[in-house]
Amino acid sequence: MxxxxxxxxxxxxxxxxxxxxxxxxxxxxxxxxxxxxxxxxxxxxxxxxxxxxxxxxxxxANGYRLPPVMFTPEEARALLTAHHFINTFTDAGVQQAFESALFKIKSVLPSKEQDMLEDLQDKVKVVAPSTRSDHPDDIHLSKIQQAMMQRQVIAMEYFSPGSGEFTNRSIEPIGVVYYGDAWHVIAYCQLRQDYRDFRLDRMSKVNMLSQHYHLRDKLSLEQYLQQQSQTTDARLMKVRFDPSFARYTTQTRYSQGFVQEEKLEDGVEMWFMVGEEGYFARWLLMYTYGVKIIEPESLKNTMRKLVGQLQHHL
Incomplete structure (x- = not known):
């Protein structure tokens, strides 16, 4: 440059x-x-x-502004690519706002560049994993972002896969993170009096309250993530997949806390860092006789309990 x-x-x-x-x-x-x-x-x-x-x-200085900015072709193509990711991995509110911004961007491009972008539009695709469980219209990402900007408390009902129940929560968001094929909001939970990680696709009846909160006594998102990297409640779990079943785990295992794998003579041993044992056990049930639990013993007991419950309903 x-x-x-x-x-x-x-x-x-x-x-x-x-x-x-x-x-x-x-x-x-x-x-x-x-x-x-x-x-x-x-x-x-x-x-x-x-x-x-x-x-x-x-x-x-206040009041000083540049005239409308002209985008380079490379910048415009990058924004078009980002548009595809936003359409796949965010919610309707964010999608609509970005699409409006993209129209404004296109409006300042020369006609030739506009035609090239239109041609490129159908030549770029982002395909979400087939196992994604969230529904873009229902993950409340735009509302969470608005609450963070205005420092407003969020009230919601939150579903816990471990208990299978909804609980009423009031939270003070400090940031949103995308990992494990899902959006998460990191927030101070008024019920638990501590910081918690909430998956947005498990939230329902989300409302912004008139109550406001201050950030001066809150952790930053970066501080929270650093703490989590040093201390975690997740436990190591080892399982062995039959080779013919192991290949079917490729798309879903990372959302389950996959750490590493080792190919053995009698199968593929995989290690997972798991926070919710019951949720992990239900995922393993899909692989029936194609998976063997190595450790811990508590996971074996959880699986026996689930199998017993299944037999009871046959």
């Missing part, structure tokens, strides 16, 4: 957020802090009103 393009990109970055740190600019463009300072001075000399706070960062 030449210097003129970099200066323009830095100006756009300054306009995109209230405070921009010099280190953020350096990391983005792979340049030194000294070069960042020179670029900022060049923008100031060109008449751009840039303010600064020592030890904090740079900002644009």
């Amino acid at each position: 030449n210097r003129i393009d970099r200066l323009t990109a830095i100006l756009i970055q300054l306009q995109s957020q209230r405070i921009t740190k010099a280190q953020e600019v350096a990391d983005r463009f792979g340049i030194s802090l000294r070069t960042v300072y020179r670029d900022i001075r060049a923008l100031e000399e060109a008449g751009v009103p840039i303010g600064s706070e020592a030890g904090i960062g740079y900002f644009l």
